[in-house]
Amino acid sequence: QVQLVESGGGVVQPGRSLRLSCAASGFTYSSHAMHWVRQAPGSGLEWVAVISYDGSTIYYTDSVKGRITISRDNFKNTVDLQMTSLRAEDTAVYYCARDYSRYYDRLDFWGQGTLVSVSS
Amino acid sequence: DIQMTQSPSSLSASVGDRVTLTCRAGQSISSYLHWYQQKPGKAPKLLIYDASTLQSGVPSRFSGSGSGTDFTLTISSLQPEDFATYYCQQSYNTPVTFGGGTKVEVK
Numbered sequence: 001q002v003q004l005v006e007s008g009g010g011v012v013q014p015g016r017s018l019r020l021s022c023a024a025s026g027f028t029y030s031s032h033a034m035h036w037v038r039q040a041p042g043s044g045l046e047w048v049a050v051i052s053y054d055g056s057t058i059y060y061t062d063s064v065k066g067r068i069t070i071s072r073d074n075f076k077n078t079v080d081l082q083m084t085s086l087r088a089e090d091t092a093v094y095y096c097a098r099d100y101s102r103y104y105d106r107l108d109f110w111g112q113g114t115l116v117s118v119s120s
Numbered sequence: 121d122i123q124m125t126q127s128p129s130s131l132s133a134s135v136g137d138r139v140t141l142t143c144r145a146g147q148s149i150s151s152y153l154h155w156y157q158q159k160p161g162k163a164p165k166l167l168i169y170d171a172s173t174l175q176s177g178v179p180s181r182f183s184g185s186g187s188g189t190d191f192t193l194t195i196s197s198l199q200p201e202d203f204a205t206y207y208c209q210q211s212y213n214t215p216v217t218f219g220g221g222t223k224v225e226v227k
Contacts, residue, residue, distance in 0.1 A: 035216070037164075045156075045164065045207055045218040059214040062121075095163055105211045106154040108175070110163035 002026040002109040004096050009114030012086055020081040022096030022111055029077040030054070033099035035107055036070060036081045038092035038116075048094070051079060053102040064090075086118045122146050122210050126219035132227040133198050141193040141222045143208035148188045152212040155184055155193045158221075159204045167206075168193065198224070 008020040022034070036048040049060045049070040058070055069082040079096055093115050097107040123146035133139050143153065151171040156164040166175045168184040171191055181196045195202055203226055208219040 037218075044205075044221045045158075045209075047209075047216040047218060050214070050216065059216075061215045100169070104214060104216055105152075106166060106169040107156075107164075107209070108166050108169075110165070112163055 002098065004098065004109060004111035006094065006096050006111045006114035009094065009116045011117045011119060013120050014087060014118055016086055017082070017084045018086060018116060020083070020094055020096075020114060020116070022079045022081075024077045024079070024096075024098070027098070030074040031102065033101060033103050033105075034070075034072060034079040035097045035099055035104075036079075037095045037097055037107070037110075038090075039095070039113075040089070040092040043092075046092070049081065050099065050104050052104075057103060059104070083116070086116075088118050090116060091118045092116060121215055122149060122212060122217050124208055124210055124217050124219035126206075126208060126222050128222060129220065130223040130225060132225050134227045135198055135200055137198045137227075139195045139198050139202075139224060141206055141224075143186075143191040143193070143219050145189045145191075145210055145212075149210045149212035151187050152210055153184075153186065153191045154209045154211065155182075156207045156209065157202075157204045158207065164207065195224075 035050045072079045093113040095113045098109040153171045155168040158164040172184045205223045
């Protein structure tokens with residue numbers, strides 16, 4: 001069965017960096033795009049980034065461009081989110097999600113999320 | 121960016137009620153519209169994709185319709201496990217965008 005397990009969350013000071021990772025299993029990882037979606041406390045879902053099946057195509061939401069980098073390793077079946085210059089407004093649960101397609105479409109499986117708290 | 125607007129933001133209903141949620145896109149997105157259900161403390165779950173196709177394993181009381189800019193999610197007979205927040209999402213172009221959600225609460 002499809003499994004997505006996020007790790008790397010925690011409490012971090014403003015301006016610092018954090019790297020999230022998502023380990024995938026139970027499917028042909030190299031055939032699917034992967035997303036990161038976040039949810040601030042008490043708020044709705046905010047899409048963050050997507051990386052295509054082969055890593056050749058990447059998109060970000062405007063609010064994280066230049067501060068966040070998505071990457072994937074099709075040998076280790078992982079997708080990472082490197083976050084720098086963190087701000088209080090980056091505080092959220094971060095979910096990784098599998099895309100049905102190779103580029104972007106519907107998010108058909110989600111991990112349980114990892115909490116990032118940016119606070120001094 | 122394509123703005124997705126859901127209405128109402130919340131609604132109160134009883135078990136057995138027929139419930140209709142609305143999602144409106146800021147421009148035409150054809151049928152590139154998907155619906156998710158999220159319960160407190162849990163990850164979202166895909167319910168319907170391409171506006172009207174039921175994801176495998178999702179009960180048939182859920183249905184979706186619409187194309188272009190206006191979409192609806194209908195629950196034909198609300199069950200206790202359906203009290204949750206529902207989100208729409210467009211994949212017509214990037215950035216992928218979600219609606220603000222509709223919370224379905226117990227009346």
